[in-house]
Amino acid sequence: MEKKNLQYEDLTLLPRRWFPLPKLDGYILREFLIKYSVLLLVFVILFILSDVYRDISDFLEAKASYRSILQYLGYKLPGNVRFILPISMLLGCMWTMATFGKNMEITAMRASGVSLFRCGGSIFVVGLIVTAVNIYFNEALVPYTERRAEEIRSEVADGRKYVQNLLTYRSTDQQRHWLFKTFTTDEAQQNVTVKTFWTDGMIDDIVLGAGDAEFDALIRQMFRLKADRILALSREERAKEIRKELKGRKVDFFANRVSYDAGKKAWTFSDGNFTSYDRNDETKFEASRGTSTMHDPQPYKSIVFNEKEIPEAPDDIMNSIKEKDDLPTLVIWDLVRRNDNMPDRVYSIYMTVFYYRLAFPWACFLAVFLGIPLATKNERTGSLMAIITAVGIIIVYIVVAQVFLVLGKGGILNPVFAGLAPTLAFIGCGAYRILHDRN
Incomplete structure (x- = not known):
């Protein structure tokens, strides 16, 4: 027993390295951004092709100009990008870390005193930046671009000014x-x-x-x-x-x-x-x-x-014909705040969407929390298994989030819990994996 203690005392453990690590961070960041950019480009092209396949016939029948078609596709793009960002973040993170793991680079980093959490430091920074971008898209850009896209389609493809015929609106109270x-x-x-x-x-x-x-x-x-x-x-x-x-x-x-x-x-x-x-x-x-x-x-x-x-304004009436999931968070909050007599059913719908919209952009950060530990769990499985795992995680997350969203809108679950729980749970799982695997 004493011999074992002496042996452990003779071991010299390398200290944990945090900042600065410019060469390591620059290398990881460069590799990640290359893969992330490729994924973004691929998904953007796929979504554009989807819009073209779905809507281009209306423009061609109306003999619309190429300028109008390009404007319509351009205004539709931000709405697609907000969904692409977290998916690309998760796939890019797992692809990058799995490649490092396959080449035994993760093992070398950790043997040099760099923890698993610290290995992905530059990717975490990118995740925060992309989260901020996604919040901007959801709250400021997408509501405007979606409205402009519909106006262009109505004016060009339908040959009329943007008009909602025979509209009925019931106030929230x-x-x-x-x-x-x-x-x-x-x-x-x-x-x-x-x-x-x-x-x-x-x-x-x-x-x-x-x-x-x-x-x-x-x-x-x-x-x-x-x-x-x-x-x-x-x-x-x-x-x-x-x-x-x-x-x-x-x-x-x-x-x-x-x-x-x-x-x-x-x-x-x-x-x-x-x-x-x-x-x-x-x-x-x-x-x-x-x-x-x-x-x-x-x-x-x-x-x-x-x-x-x-109390309602024209924007409230216009927003009523939109899907609640497409309304900006501030618009939802203002509607609820100004209507004290809102029925419980309507309140549950608005507030569930409100908290879901608050949580959804953080899926970009969630992707990093999950991607790093899962991609390095088995370093010899390679990039293909990492991508398959990422796709499975994305499907599970979307399904769970949508189920909670439906239950929250129906008043079965508390709106706060229904909107926030799936994202917070997945982030918690990723954080636990990182802490569990840090040594």
Whole structure:
């Protein structure tokens, strides 16, 4: 026993090397970037060919110019690149480290006191940079380029301005239902109907705020048999009675023209009419409750609705026709923040996507955490086995992430857990492997 202790004491262990290692880092970085660039180029070409195969026939039938086709493909490219980045990162990392392992270079590095974690230091830096790029793509670039691509396709291939016909929009608090004959990219909309409920603000501005002559005529039109009794009350009692009669009733506002002031966050309805409906307890037959009109359509010249009465903006309406997964994180957060009465089902969908979008760009960093230990696990298996392993990991990660995403949107899993858990779990597995194999 003493002899063994003396033998171990005679051993001189090489100290761990961290920074600086410029020659080693430069060599690893150069080899990785070569392979990463090749993979990026291959995947970009494949995605471009996919877009060409899927959409080019529409442009050719419309006899679109080559310039329009190239613009469309260029705007579609960033949306494809954001998915390519993490895949290429994982494949490139495993390809590079597997090549080092096959040539016994990893063994030489570790024998020289360089840990497995430190071997991939330059690749970790690239992973962080690519993660930042992916975040920029997801949050700032892709929403704009995807919209521009669709506008080009509508204008060139379909021969019309970007218009959404017969668009309906239900506000996230379920209080307003918009009907658009056409929803265009212009500031003003034509022929718009909003189905909502009377609020105190609407009553004050539209009914109580009318001039004396207009007020009397409006009350007689709206309340009919009750009009004389209401008009005989004092001003204070009259306002109280009108609020009691109207607040919470269904009302439709139709306008020939609707515009939005982004600075004031206010909607202006022009040249239209409004119609109120009965309450649930005002009609004998249940099937007709809320559908019988309280009065004939009342015309108006202009009505302004502030942010409190109609909080949604045109961008919210446009975003509603997009897939929730394509919305920027800040847009999702703003929608949730501004709608306190959002139903639980809608809240689960938005917040699950929100946390998933926060986690997804970090898949680039996840690729490094997984790629280094797995590629060097068996140094003699070669690059082919590393690439096969990488593809398997990518498939497992995507499947698990999508399953959690569906469960989170359905309210089965907590949105935070559903959005973050798959990515954090895979990063944790990679970190554990690195720490386990560091000696």
